[in-house]
Amino acid sequence: MQKPSLPKGTRDFAPQIMRKRLHVINTIVEVYRKYGFEPLETPAMENLSTLTGKYGDEGDKLLFKILNNGNFLEGLNAADFEAETDLNKITNHIAEKGLRYDLTVPLARFVVQNQHLISLPFKRYQIQPVWRADRPQKGRYREFWQCDADVIGTDSLLCEADFLLIYHEVFTRLHLNNYEVKINHRKILEAVAETIGYKGELMTLTVAIDKLDKIGWEGVSKELAERGFAPEQSKLLQELLQQFDFNTDVIGALEFSLKDSEAKSAGINAIKELLALLGNKVNSLQVKLDLSLARGLDYYTGVIFEALIHESGMGSVSGGGRYDNLTGVFGLPGVSGVGISFGLDRIFDIMENRSLFAGQDRPECKILLCHFDEVSFHYTNEIAQTLRDKGISAEVYPDIRKLKKQLDYANKRNFAFVGVAGSEEVQNKTIQLKDMDVGSQSQLGLNELIEKLR
RNA sequence: GUGGUUGUAGCUCAGCUGGUUAGAGCGCCGGAUUGUGGUUCCGGAGGUCGUGGGUUCGAGCCCCAUCAUCCACCCCA
Numbered sequence: 420m421q422k423p424s425l426p427k428g429t430r431d432f433a434p435q436i437m438r439k440r441l442h443v444i445n446t447i448v449e450v451y452r453k454y455g456f457e458p459l460e461t462p463a464m465e466n467l468s469t470l471t472g473k474y475g476d477e478g479d480k481l482l483f484k485i486l487n488n489g490n491f492l493e494g495l496n497a498a499d500f501e502a503e504t505d506l507n508k509i510t511n512h513i514a515e516k517g518l519r520y521d522l523t524v525p526l527a528r529f530v531v532q533n534q535h536l537i538s539l540p541f542k543r544y545q546i547q548p549v550w551r552a553d554r555p556q557k558g559r560y561r562e563f564w565q566c567d568a569d570v571i572g573t574d575s576l577l578c579e580a581d582f583l584l585i586y587h588e589v590f591t592r593l594h595l596n597n598y599e600v601k602i603n604h605r606k607i608l609e610a611v612a613e614t615i616g617y618k619g620e621l622m623t624l625t626v627a628i629d630k631l632d633k634i635g636w637e638g639v640s641k642e643l644a645e646r647g648f649a650p651e652q653s654k655l656l657q658e659l660l661q662q663f664d665f666n667t668d669v670i671g672a673l674e675f676s677l678k679d680s681e682a683k684s685a686g687i688n689a690i691k692e693l694l695a696l697l698g699n700k701v702n703s704l705q706v707k708l709d710l711s712l713a714r715g716l717d718y719y720t721g722v723i724f725e726a727l728i729h730e731s732g733m734g735s736v737s738g739g740g741r742y743d744n745l746t747g748v749f750g751l752p753g754v755s756g757v758g759i760s761f762g763l764d765r766i767f768d769i770m771e772n773r774s775l776f777a778g779q780d781r782p783e784c785k786i787l788l789c790h791f792d793e794v795s796f797h798y799t800n801e802i803a804q805t806l807r808d809k810g811i812s813a814e815v816y817p818d819i820r821k822l823k824k825q826l827d828y829a830n831k832r833n834f835a836f837v838g839v840a841g842s843e844e845v846q847n848k849t850i851q852l853k854d855m856d857v858g859s860q861s862q863l864g865l866n867e868l869i870e871k872l873r
Numbered sequence: 874g875u876g877g878u879u880g881u882a883g884c885u886c887a888g889c890u891g892g893u894u895a896g897a898g899c900g901c902c903g904g905a906u907u908g909u910g911g912u913u914c915c916g917g918a919g920g921u922c923g924u925g926g927g928u929u930c931g932a933g934c935c936c937c938a939u940c941a942u943c944c945a946c947c948c949c950a
Contacts, residue, residue, distance in 0.1 A: 475948090480948095521950090714949085762950030837910080
């Protein structure tokens with residue numbers, strides 16, 4: 420008999436773990452709902468044509484593909500296999516479905532397909548697993564959960580402002596107080612490029628500077644040199660790439676450091692409006708404008724977000740931004756969207772490291788009822804049914820065994836209370852209520868028991 | 874896709890330069906005059922040492938391959 424195992428990068432979530440994960444999920448859901456988002460779910464698998472070409476070449480490589488059912492080799496001949504250069508042809512032939520890679524593309528697909536069902540602006544949240552055929556490592560899994568919220572169909576910066584408030588509320592409620600939200604704007608990145616006199620692809624520039632916090636300035640300048648940047652440009656860039664705290668004079672700092680241009684005024688106006696919408700709330704939001712933040716420029720066109728927890732040893736726990744034309748690829752141009760996504764698994768890992776799950780160590784069930792014999796077994800069963808009628812969760816130990824075994828079980832499940840009944844209790848219509856933390860015990864009538872457990 | 878790390882009991886690991894029946898802690902099961910757990914004591918079950926090959930009189934230990942794992946890079950939550 421072979422020992423069973425799990426596919427690489429996937430995990431089981433035992434009940435003890437699920438309690439904690441649900442705590443995080445529920446917190447995020449409560450906050451999302453508070454801001455008017457409604458739930459959406461989409462299938463685990465999408466047509467490969469929906470997924471490919473949306474995440475760049477790297478992304479396409481990381482897509483899990485699902486082998487067609489039936490004779491998937493039909494129509495292929497030996498020549499197709501000999502032409503090693505064109506694996507794509509074979510792939511397209513034998514797989515037409517894939518596992519979703521994120522929740523944003525399925526959302527775009529949904530919006531395009533269901534315009535009759537939704538009204539713009541469309542606000543939805545979606546908490547589901549996604550799959551990437553990456554090599555697993557710390558904080559990186561092949562199956563992981565994203566907690567997305569997006570607004571589609573409005574350009575208003577109110578959405579961005581709301582997301583900053585959502586970040587604050589979620590992290591505060593999870594006791595992840597030393598979080599930081601980095602924010603940047605595509606237009607400001609363009610202004611940075613113009614300031615240093617860079618004329619090439621913005622992508623080239625941003626890929627290099629995005630690594631700043633990881634490889635430091637030395638690494639970045641080396642990479643820039645390799646990509647044909649002049650030393651003066653590199654130096655100027657270094658002076659520019661600082662972080663500006665939202666609490667202080669961000670606008671002044673930008674006005675001062677960036678060269679005048681169309682991109683500059685567009686970027687600054689957006690930040691100004693965002694600040695105006697946040698009002699004095701901004702003081703508590705732990706937001707920094709970070710000119711080196713340049714994530715996923717493939718489709719972000721406006722504000723870009725990234726959230727991280729200091730001293731967690733983990734990369735970002737959330738990312739997001741505005742994309743002007745995501746639904747365009749599915750034939751619906753001109754619809755703007757903006758969204759964020761929490762990485763549930765990373766947040767969970769950090770919280771577990773910091774022991775932030777106090778209060779999630781009990782089962783939902785309030786009390787385990789124990790007994791000594793056939794008669795008291797039926798007696799406790801009746802009590803359990805009464806308790807449940809009163810809205811109190813209760814469980815009866817299902818076998819007649821030594822009390823020691825039953826208490827042992829209660830202890831392992833970490834029940835807060837155990838109710839014990841034997842012939843004496845049956846006679847008096849009472850129960851022994853035992854507090855499992857303290858070990859204390861008291862003889863109670865049914866009404867007293869209900870009061871105590873409520 | 875590239876580089877490195879580690880694979881011994883359910884879990885965490887020990888096993889000296891290759892030498893008899895492979896160990897510990899935790900966990901699990903049973904028990905300590907049968908109506909009381911989390912502490913203690915006693916007893917027990919459980920491993921073809923990741924897999925396949927090689928070197929050797931002899932391999933958990935050395936060599937090769939393979940699979941898995943974790944970590945780093947690329948990229949990303």
